[in-house]
Amino acid sequence: MAVSSLTLSFASTALTNRLYVRDSTYIALSSRHISACSSNTSSDEAEASLNVSGKFKRRTIAIGIGALSLNLFPACPLLAEGIPENYEAFIDKIDGYSYYYPSDWREFDFRGHDSAFKDRYLQLQNVRLSFIPTDKTDIHDLGPMEEVVLNLVRNVYSAPTQVEKIVDMQEKTIDGRTYCTFEYILTSPNFSRAAFATIAIGNGRYYTLIVGANERRWRRVRNKLKVVADSFKVLDI
Template identity: 60%
Template sequence: MAMSSVSLNWVPATLTKKSNVPHSNELARATALSLHNSVACPKETTSNEENNCKRRLLLLGVGAVTASLLPATSLLAEEIPPNYQAFVDISDGYSYYYPSDWREFDFRGHDSAFKDTFLQLQNVRVRFIPTDKKDIHDLGPIEEVVYNLVNHIYAAPNQMVNILDMQERTTDGKNYYTFEYTLASPNYASTSFATIAIGNGRYYTLVVGALERRWRRVRNKLKVVADSFKVLDI
């Protein structure tokens, strides 16, 4: 299998698909590309692996261009809160903040995910599915949407549900529902925030949560993550 490669002048590691954006001012200084660095896909890859590698290389290039245009992207033009990093997926059209001491991991069926280094059930994950809806309001009023999601999608048959709060916001002309809920099983209980939005022909869902016994200590920290979720135009 032939090697696929892309030559890049300057590639900010902070703007790959799995990005860690430490500070907008730092990124704003990166404005030029260098043609001397080469990033390549290994020869020993399957067809799917090669396609994934090519996609990541493309994202690297797009990320470099985006960094040179700062503060054109609204998320990156903002001041990232202390002790958080920004994840920006230019290809799939979304972004959010996550605690800077969390690490990336694979969460089945999700596009991105980060978790606490020591407490694996304390994590954030994002997924999306195709939709013909244009806006989150097309799903119905927030009370009806949240009730159906938590009770019929998020909860397992043996779990008790408690919806604690729900909020609606509009950011950059896009509407979001964010809600807080607890799922209790016989063995343990977890509490989470979920933020849902529609854009780019996709229905996005971000969920960030922790064990219920730790919720009072981490609630405000995780609310920052839930409120930071944005859909980007692609």
């Protein structure tokens, strides 16, 4: 889907301080949404093993629905679809991915992950993304999806004391690239967490996005977090 330009007007004399330029893409942003940061790959949770070793330095862009002046060449598919109300778009053109997150969440450092956002008050309600290099070109090259998902949930996402339950699994193809989104619950003796995970392969990388919350809140926030899981896209770099 292509959009040649998107324009919203606003008055500012410091536009050059809010301009990010890369690969002929010009995006005027509020300065609070442009940051350079790095991620260190070390284990914090089991799923951290899905990330690449070493450090990444990247320029991140968070685009909201507020007053922006925007000219996009070429267009990003995520923006062409239109950002849902009460969400913002995170676009990483360097590492080749994008997704939505709730507009009242804030960015934070999550060890072993390339990007992460969390609820301001409920820190266990968060989204994070990691990737590792791969010579595969499609997630089906990893094996049958039922086995791939079970292995991830049982051996990567869960701790030894947790019991896993896979609730649902869905596949979709966008621009010839296959995505698999699955819902799962991890139960500990004193705590349970529910989450969606979306996996995809592109740019020689195996991407994993996880968005979840305390299982007690899951019914209230499930649909909200499903938007995040479904919005994940791999961008060609």
